[in-house]
Amino acid sequence: MNTNIYGSKITRLIEEFSKLPGIGHKTAQRLAFYLLSQPASRAESLADAIVGARHGAMYCSICCNITDVDPCAICSSARRDKSLIMVVETPKDLAAYENTNNYSGLYHVLHGAINPIAGIRPEHIKAAELVRRLGNMKDEVKEVILATNTTVEGEATAVYISKLLAPLGVTVSRIAHGIPVGGDLEYVDAVTLIRALEGRRGM
C-alpha cells in the first residue's frame, strides 16, 4: 500500500480510522475523505465528542453500565422498578432491552461472559459486584432476570450466576428461548425447536 499519496496528516487519519473494529482500509479512506469534504466544525465536533466521552466514561457504581454520571440515569431514576434486576452481558444488550420500551426494572452489566477458551473466567466479569449489590439491597429486589446471550458462553454464565445467587434466596429467572417472532419453523435450528417445545405454555 502506497501510504504517502495524500501527505502524512491525511494518511494518519486514514490509519487511525482503520484501527477501529470493522473498519477496513477502504472504509477508513471513505470516512476520511468525507470529513475532509465537510466544514471544519464537523470534524472538530467529532473529535471533541470522542475526547469528551472517553474522559467522561466510567462504570456506574451500582449496575456497572457505562455512563458519564454516577449513578447512571437508570439507577438514579425514580420511575424504575427497583424490585427487578436484569443481568446482561454488555451495555449494547441493555440498550436492546431499553429500546423495547417494555422493561422498567434495573439492570446489571457483566461486561462479558465466561469463556475459558478465551481466558475469561468468572472473576473477569462483574458477577461479584452483583452479589455485593444484592447483599446491600436484598429486601428490595424480588427477582433477578438472567438475560445473557443464548450462546454457550451466555448459558454457562447464566448457570454460574444462578448458582452464585442461590444462597441469597432471591428468585432467579432466565429469559425464554424459542422461535423468534416472525420466524419460520422450517429455518429454525433443532436446538431452538427443542427449547421452544420445552418452553410451551397454555393458550
Add this chain to the structure above:
Amino acid sequence: MNTNIYGSKITRLIEEFSKLPGIGHKTAQRLAFYLLSQPASRAESLADAIVGARHGAMYCSICCNITDVDPCAICSSARRDKSLIMVVETPKDLAAYENTNNYSGLYHVLHGAINPIAGIRPEHIKAAELVRRLGNMKDEVKEVILATNTTVEGEATAVYISKLLAPLGVTVSRIAHGIPVGGDLEYVDAVTLIRALEGRRGM
C-alpha cells in the same frame, strides 16, 4: 430510540459517529464502546488525527488531489514521468491506480463527474484547472489518459474533456473497457462483452 441510557457525552459520541456515511446506529454504538474500552490515548490520537487532517487538508494547486503539502507528493516528486497525466474522478481512484505500482505519471483529480440529473455541470468539476495546467506545461505533456469511471457519468465526462482538450493538440486516450481479469464471460454484462470485442488486440 431511548437516547439517555449512557449519559449525554456517550450519547453524543454515538450520534457523531452515526453522522458518518455508511455508519448506522448499531455500528456507531460499537465504535463508541470500542473507544471507551481503549486507553484514553487511543481516543485522543484519533481526535487529534481528525482535527489535524481537516485543518491541514487542501487541494494540490497543480493536480487538485487532496494533500497537506502543496504541491502534493506526487506532483513534486522527481521520479514521476511528467509527460503523462491521468485524469480521475476522485482521490480514491487515484489511490487505486497508485496501489497497482504500475503507473509513474502524474494525475489530475476532477472531484466528480458530469451528472446533469444531480446538478453537477462541467463547471463543477476541475476541468478548467486541467486546461489551464496543460496551457502552462503543454510542451512537457505528451498524453492525457482519461480514467474516469466506466459509468454513464464517467463516459460523459471523458467525452467532454476530450473535446475540451482537442484544441490543445495533446494526445488524449481512454483506459480500456473489457472483461475484468479473472472474470467469467458467463456473468459479464452485454455492454462489457461488446466493448471487449471492439477493443480486441492481436496476440
